[in-house]
Amino acid sequence: MTLIHIFPGQGAQRVGMGSELFARFPHLVTQAESQLGWSIRELCAQGPAEKLSDTRFTQPTVYVVSALSYLAHVRDSGEVPALFAGHSLGEYTALFVGGAYDFLTGLEIVAERARLMAEAPPGAMAAVIGLGYEAVRTALLEAGGNDVTPANLNLADQIVIAGRPEALDHVAPALKAAGATTVTRLQVSGAFHSSLMAEPAERFRAFLDGYRFDRLRITTLSNVTAAPHEQETLHELLGRQMVEPVNWVGCMDYMLGQPDPEIVDVGPGSVLARLVERHRAAGAPVGGPERLR
Structure with missing residues (x-):
């Protein structure tokens, strides 16, 4: 059996999410809120939904809730997955649990990504x-x-x-x-993963140059290539991810091609789990284009 954890992206957020996790990991939540300068607990508990759906707040919040969900899964089960993947924003959670960076470094990167994406031209x-x-x-x-x-x-x-x-x-x-x-x-404020993100992507690439990522301890998939990340191309692919399509079909093909895969959707919502089941029911792996552009 190959245990695989997958992490959702923007759109998974909902008022009320994370309350039981915040109580289990208060020290991490306090550190995250101190770094962000605003209360994740208050936003998740009280909303309003409009603010929670604002890219600048959505991405850090979903990252934190997904990361804590993973820590709770491992603590409760004692099982460490063999493979990680995430959809768009979720790829950053996957890279945290895969070992590329620590929790707060991932949050810092996600918060800057969210800020830059929110400043993109209307889309x-x-x-x-x-x-x-x-x-x-x-x-x-x-x-x-x-x-x-x-x-x-x-x-x-x-x-x-x-x-x-x-x-x-x-x-x-x-x-x-x-x-x-x-x-x-879709209820989003920008044209994510398109050429309208070109300028924010350039600024994000320059921002990422300030980080040296650790070597991944657990295999983690890239949205761009639908293949395992390589240490030498991590920065490049994260920059490209902002302007290139998310090949989730390719990622699902890779996951379902593993020996006896058990795929667990970790984080708020269950959209990715439903996609996996529909893809599997359609006779996956069906193959996706190697490059979508």
Whole structure:
């Protein structure tokens, strides 16, 4: 059996999350709040939901709750996973538990990532259901949607696209005409994992240059390559992750290709667990494109 832990990204947050974890790890929460300058416990307990969904607050909060969830799992079970993966923001939690950096260093990196992403040009994202990756790309090209690109490959027929809000409105009819059953806007404030993140990504790369990551003790997957991180390319791939699509299908293929995989969704919500089960039920591994751009 191969035990695998996966960690969610932005969108998993909800008011009320983490209360039992904060009580179990008060020293870590206090250190995190001191570093951030605001109360994670208060925000999670009281909201408002609008503030919790603000990228600047969402990412550090989900990182902390997911990290504490992992520590609680290990403390209760005594089992240490053999493989980690995370979706977008969740990759940073995976790298913390994989050994690349300590808890507070990861929080510092995540908080800066969130700040830079929140300052990006206005953008939007939408989930396209019922079309595969190549069909989405073709429809976008035929619609003249050069400013709209795939951002997340969540399932073989569930692709998230990103771009300027007006550009997403322009391409939606073409996607539906191509066979998409739905094109639904996501409740996010930016076009994450797209070219609109180029300037924040450059600043983030420069920020990451100030860190020397430890050698990973446990295999951790990259969203960009859907393969295990290598020490020599950690900085590069984290910079690219902000502007390149999340190949979650490729990550799921890798995980489901392990001997007798047991995949546990660790952190708030269970979106990733549902994606894994749907992918498995569809006959995974089905293979994803090696590169999505």
